[in-house]
Amino acid sequence: MKFLMWMMRAGVICLLLAVLFSFAGALHPAFDSLSLLRVPLAVICLLFLVFPLGARLRLMLAACVMLGAGTTVPMFFGAKAADDLRIYSKNMWFANRTLDALAADIRASGADVVALQEVSRGNRAMLAALRDAYPYQHICDFSGWSGIAVLSRDPIVQTQCSDRRAVAAARIESTQGPVWVASVHLSWPFPYGNARTGAAAADILARLDGPVVMAGDFNIFPWASSVQGMQRAAALQVAQPIRPTYDLQGVPLLLDHVHAPGGGRATYRALLGSDHLGVLADVSLTR
Numbered sequence: 001m002k003f004l005m006w007m008m009r010a011g012v013i014c015l016l017l018a019v020l021f022s023f024a025g026a027l028h029p030a031f032d033s034l035s036l037l038r039v040p041l042a043v044i045c046l047l048f049l050v051f052p053l054g055a056r057l058r059l060m061l062a063a064c065v066m067l068g069a070g071t072t073v074p075m076f077f078g079a080k081a082a083d084d085l086r087i088y089s090k091n092m093w094f095a096n097r098t099l100d101a102l103a104a105d106i107r108a109s110g111a112d113v114v115a116l117q118e119v120s121r122g123n124r125a126m127l128a129a130l131r132d133a134y135p136y137q138h139i140c141d142f143s144g145w146s147g148i149a150v151l152s153r154d155p156i157v158q159t160q161c162s163d164r165r166a167v168a169a170a171r172i173e174s175t176q177g178p179v180w181v182a183s184v185h186l187s188w189p190f191p192y193g194n195a196r197t198g199a200a201a202a203d204i205l206a207r208l209d210g211p212v213v214m215a216g217d218f219n220i221f222p223w224a225s226s227v228q229g230m231q232r233a234a235a236l237q238v239a240q241p242i243r244p245t246y247d248l249q250g251v252p253l254l255l256d257h258v259h260a261p262g263g264g265r266a267t268y269r270a271l272l273g274s275d276h277l278g279v280l281a282d283v284s285l286t287r
Helices: 002-021 029-035 038-048 055-070 099-109 125-129 194-207 225-234
Strands: 085-091 113-119 136-140 147-152 156-161 167-174 177-185 212-217 246-248 251-253 256-260 264-269 278-283
Touching (some): 002 029, 002 055, 029 194, 029 225, 085 099, 085 177, 085 212, 085 256, 099 125, 113 212, 136 156, 136 167, 147 177, 167 194, 177 194, 225 256, 256 278
Parallel strands (some): 177 212
Antiparallel strands (some): 085 278, 136 147, 156 167, 167 177, 264 278
């Protein structure tokens, strides 16, 4: 019995450390990958509270439940009413063969601006087909399959592309005044290059003057350190509620989101030939 209690306490300590290290993505990108498990880790901490582990361990478990859940769960609920800008964000999937349906959904959405990822040689024809509705278009070519684009109803007066695949940014003269729209496509988390591409995007975002809206496929959850660094660079909040947008062999992942100075209200569109859901958000350009 003593051995079992010792093993349980050791397991609890490892669990507590895992929760704490999930906040340490700035120290090493491996911890950002661990942040993907922050919600289930908080749930496991909650379950361990039923065992007689002593007051100190129970207090630490309760603190980790509040820390893990408090920094994630609120994003799944609520939304701020906003109508400054409507943005449609979509990872098209480079081999999409249902482009007519996707173009029709974009038109029907009433979006002012469209942020697209995986703009490839094969699916770029859709951008030309949308030129009557979105005549102002900015595309950053990073390879034959991984272009990033911003499409706008209003004039684009300035553009930027990141040095590596991360962001395409366009300054738009919207009806609410000038706003930068950044279409984002980061790499997968560690051991891949999410932290590196996130830092490249944050460098650009920090140099943009005026309000910024960023949207796209971040390939990581909105509470991860890489995304939080991008939020801090442009003083942004995520549009809510967040929802899974990608299915990884039955595991739902929160990869696609929209961020704006005052947050906003997000809804989700069908796959339409892609492996990612689209995100449609009405956002606020003021905090």
